[in-house]
Amino acid sequence: MALVQQIQPLTGGSGARDRARRITGSPALRMVGRRLLAAIPVLIGVTFMTFAILSLLPNDTAQAILGLNASASAVAALNRSLGLDQPFLERYWHWLDNVLHGNFGTSVQGQSVNHELAIHVPTTLYLVLYALVVSVVLAIIVATLAARKPNGIADRISLAVCMLGLSTAPYVFAFILIIVFAVKLQWFPVLSGPIGGSPVSFFKNLTLPAAALGFGLFATYTRLLRADLVEQMQREDYIVTAKAKGVPPWRVLIKHALRNSMFNLITVVGVNLGGLVGAAAIIETIFQVQGIGNDLLTGISNHDAPLIEGITLVFALVTVLGNLLADLAYAVLDPRIRYGSSIS
Numbered sequence: 258m259a260l261v262q263q264i265q266p267l268t269g270g271s272g273a274r275d276r277a278r279r280i281t282g283s284p285a286l287r288m289v290g291r292r293l294l295a296a297i298p299v300l301i302g303v304t305f306m307t308f309a310i311l312s313l314l315p316n317d318t319a320q321a322i323l324g325l326n327a328s329a330s331a332v333a334a335l336n337r338s339l340g341l342d343q344p345f346l347e348r349y350w351h352w353l354d355n356v357l358h359g360n361f362g363t364s365v366q367g368q369s370v371n372h373e374l375a376i377h378v379p380t381t382l383y384l385v386l387y388a389l390v391v392s393v394v395l396a397i398i399v400a401t402l403a404a405r406k407p408n409g410i411a412d413r414i415s416l417a418v419c420m421l422g423l424s425t426a427p428y429v430f431a432f433i434l435i436i437v438f439a440v441k442l443q444w445f446p447v448l449s450g451p452i453g454g455s456p457v458s459f460f461k462n463l464t465l466p467a468a469a470l471g472f473g474l475f476a477t478y479t480r481l482l483r484a485d486l487v488e489q490m491q492r493e494d495y496i497v498t499a500k501a502k503g504v505p506p507w508r509v510l511i512k513h514a515l516r517n518s519m520f521n522l523i524t525v526v527g528v529n530l531g532g533l534v535g536a537a538a539i540i541e542t543i544f545q546v547q548g549i550g551n552d553l554l555t556g557i558s559n560h561d562a563p564l565i566e567g568i569t570l571v572f573a574l575v576t577v578l579g580n581l582l583a584d585l586a587y588a589v590l591d592p593r594i595r596y597g598s599s600i601s
Contacts, residue, residue, distance in 0.1 A: 289581065296577040301353070303573045304566055308349045311562050352566060361570075362563035364556070370567040373552055378571055380452060381548035385530075385537050385575075387463055388471030393526065396478035401515060403479070404486035405507070415479060422476025427536055431469035431543045438465060448545040466544045470537055474529070478522060485518040486510065527583030531576030 336342045340351070355362055361370035403412040425433075439447040449462040490510065499509045541550030549568050556564035 288584065292577075292581050292584070299577065300570065300573050304353070304356075304570055305349060307566055307569045308352070308562060309345070311560060311565060312345050314560060348562075352563065356570070361567040364564040365559055365561045366555075370563050373564065374549070374567055374571065377547060377549045377552055380546060381534065381537055381541065381550070382575075383452065383459070384463055384466055384470065384541070384546060384548060385533055388467040388474065388537075389526070389530075389533065391467065392471035392475040393478060393522070396475050396482055396522075397515070399475075400479045400482035400486060401510060403483045404490060404514075405510060407487050412483070415483065419476040419480050422472045423480075425472070427469050427473055428539055428543060430472050431466070431540055434465045434469055435544075449547075452547075463546070466537075466540050466546050469543075470533070470540050474533070477529075478525065481525060482518055482522050485521055486514050489514040489517060523583045523586050527580040530579035531572060534572050534575050 333342070340348065343351075352362060359371075361374065364370055364373070399411075399415050399418075403409075403415040406412060422430075435447055438444050445461060445465050449466060452459050452462055537548065538550035538553045540546070541548040542554060545551075549571070552564060553568050555561070556568065
């Protein structure tokens with residue numbers, strides 16, 4: 258009995274170690290670790306280039322704050338108080354060291370950048386996710402209907418709508434939405450207010466900005482997915498085999514062709530995510546959404562390096578994480594995909 262009691266803890270410990278070894282040895286987990294490590298120099302490079310560009314602008318921060326008529330002594334005094342009279346590399350290293358300790362610094366207006374990001378970044382992420390999810394879901398539905406009968410009525414209507422979305426700039430479409438749905442029909446407010454905690458407030462204030470942001474995405478994703486579906490339905494051998502076995506056309510289209518076409522769609526979504534976050538800043542300014550759009554424009558006009566650097570770092574992080582999630586989604590769609598050591 259004593260021997261059994263001694264063996265049981267050893268067996269339980271060995272099982273825990275085996276489970277931990279399997280988790281740490283997972284190819285997907287190793288891929289995530291490699292991507293996160295590779296993202297570190299990318300993020301440093303992005304912030305360094307941003308810092309360098311800001312330092313090369315003709316008017317410095319103190320001049321932008323005090324105005325063009327400010328005296329040279331007043332500009333020099335403000336530069337000293339803000340620490341802007343230090344060498345470029347010293348200022349960048351000081352900022353980077355603070356970021357590594359979780360402190361994004363203080364803007365030239367005296368506000369904490371951490372506080373500004375904590376308040377406004379969630380709203381921007383909500384807007385981006387709203388526009389992205391709706392555009393992807395609608396693109397899948399419309400592209401599937403269009404690919405069912407190429408050159409049919411649904412295909413021609415989708416082509417016309419997509420051409421409109423591809424040829425209209427998001428800010429132009431934003432003003433059209435305001436005129437039609439906010440001014441004429443009065444379904445939504447002209448300017449978005451606080452999102453609040455209720456779903457009604459969320460959809461009321463973010464639907465028009467999300468539509469302006471996502472219409473171009475919807476058009477791009479629909480045409481891409483439709484073209485891929487039509488090509489697979491006409492040329493791929495596995496589609497011909499499924500049809501020969503008597504599988505219904507809708508099942509062939511959705512279960513076989515759509516599943517394989519999702520790989521290209523996921524790739525494009527991951528690549529466009531960084532630009533989507535940047536475009537959201539412009540849309541937020543038009544609709545006065547309380548995101549980081551106004552902060553970014555204010556930071557640019559004031560040459561506010563800490564604020565611009567913090568927003569730029571958020572953009573870069575969203576892009577890196579979006580591409581990482583896209584890679585993981587490949588394995589979810591096709592379990593045969595394994596991230597071995599050769600994939601970085």
